[in-house]
Amino acid sequence: MNLNKVFLIGRLTRDPEIKNLPSGQKVSTFGLATSRFFITKSGEKRQETEFHNIVLFGKLAEISSQYLKKGSLAFIEGRIKTRSWEDEKGNKRSRTEVIAERLQLGPRTLSKEKREEEPSRTREEKKEEEIPVIEEEEINLDDIPF
Numbered sequence: 297m298n299l300n301k302v303f304l305i306g307r308l309t310r311d312p313e314i315k316n317l318p319s320g321q322k323v324s325t326f327g328l329a330t331s332r333f334f335i336t337k338s339g340e341k342r343q344e345t346e347f348h349n350i351v352l353f354g355k356l357a358e359i360s361s362q363y364l365k366k367g368s369l370a371f372i373e374g375r376i377k378t379r380s381w382e383d384e385k386g387n388k389r390s391r392t393e394v395i396a397e398r399l400q401l402g403p404r405t406l407s408k409e410k411r412e413e414e415p416s417r418t419r420e421e422k423k424e425e426e427i428p429v430i431e432e433e434e435i436n437l438d439d440i441p442f
Contacts, residue, residue, distance in 0.1 A: 372399060
């Protein structure tokens, strides 16, 4: 059994770049930075950052170019793909990318101007607005057909 699955939560390192393939399908690419924090044996707190190349196709490409920008928080679910080619000088090149199969946008942040225009609200009111809550319906076990 084989599995090629990637889950990343990080911030965009550049604005998404969208292009059309010869087939007409849209493709979007951007960089994503993920960080981990740890404490060394000597007790020093350290941060380690990894940079990932993200590729999205079709509707996901359109959504990414419309709603994401440098610094945006995003959750990416996908698979790893390494492609190889020869550059114009004949050198062999390769690039490892994450082909996104799902995209979840992080909370939207307001620009400084928008924040100044808004009336002051409590911290709880702002938190509720940033991340929508989706409530599940109560399931009646008698309704399940098996």
